[in-house]
Amino acid sequence: MISLHEGEKILSVNRKVWFAFAPIYGSAIGLMTMPLIVLPSIGVLLPISINQPFLGVMLLVAIFWMWAAWIWLFLSLLNYYLDIFILTNERIIHIEQRSLFNRVVSEIRLSRVQDITITIRGFLPTTLNYGNIRIQSAAEIPEFVFTEVRYPEKLKELIMQEHRHAVAQEHLLSRPVNPATK
Amino acid sequence: MTIGAFFIFILFSAILSLAAIIIALHFWRYGVQGDKSKLLSMILMLSCIVFFGTALVIFITVPWNLLEQIVGGI
Structure with a gap:
């Protein structure tokens, strides 16, 4: 938090306009939804992949991918929001x-x-x-x-x-x- | 195979969790009075718990021995 002097008041807090962040937000959403397209496509191309244990391993990779994209989104949000x-x-x-x-x-x-x-x-x-x-x-x-x-x-x-x-x-x-x- | 997979699972989880904690701490410390930085910090931490829980459940349900047999067979 910002430390204020005695009697000091915050009059205005300004950040960059929200659409300065929009491309990153869009990219992160795209990256997060990518497994939802890629996994069914792999299932169609390689039918063996929809059986265990391959399905479990693919889901695990997808979850880590989505988690990393989520972290990247918040890292970008940090750079935007704390300016x-x-x-x-x-x-x-x-x-x-x-x-x-x-x-x-x-x-x-x-x-x-x-x-x-x-x-x-x-x-x-x-x-x-x-x-x-x-x-x-x-x-x-x-x-x-x-x-x-x-x-x-x-x-x-x-x-x-x-x-x-x-x-x-x-x-x-x-x-x-x-x-x-x- | 199981030990190797477990090691990779722990490594990835640790890296992503550590990154989430550092980012959440930044939001917590450097926010301005009355803004949403603490809320963002909470959202990040809670979502990471959900991601970790989901990954753990999937990891437990994967029959690693079966995978070892198949890969070993190849």
Whole structure:
């Protein structure tokens, strides 16, 4: 779980658009259903294979095949589902799950955000309203890029709004206290 | 034949179970508050139990001695 600071609230959790994962999902379903086609075909071509012990061995191989495809589906789902772009009222957190043992977590304070660029390019992104968002900052990490995010314009507006709040709050805190008001 | 088949069965089951446990742990640890990562982790573990149970039942029902006779005959 993401550890939040005191008073920090998650405003938006964004993942890549679901059809970025659709080809993998389709492939995994195809791989899992493959034994349902292959086993009867073998039975037709080699009638001896529908008798024991060959049938049992083939079923065992089919179960291991389906199990491996299922694991592969979840491994791919892990890479998709744990790629997250989180906006809180204090910072932006970008988590990139590159592979099972390769994870990059970076964050910037909202007050350090300088520019935000969104790119919606192509027929599908335009009709289905998804695109890339690039955030430039004054921090050590010069820019964040999050690809294939849903409703990038809304997200940009939300970030800009929270950026204005964060800057106003920082100004308020850094302003010297007037001794006359004490 | 039976010992060899049992060894292969255990090896495959162990590899796939270990992979499932590692993936489930990732979902469990790295989810965000309020998302479905814990549910996915549970689905993966429960489905792996079902896969293992099915594989075990099939393994037990295979007449390995008969297979040994046939293969030995060839």
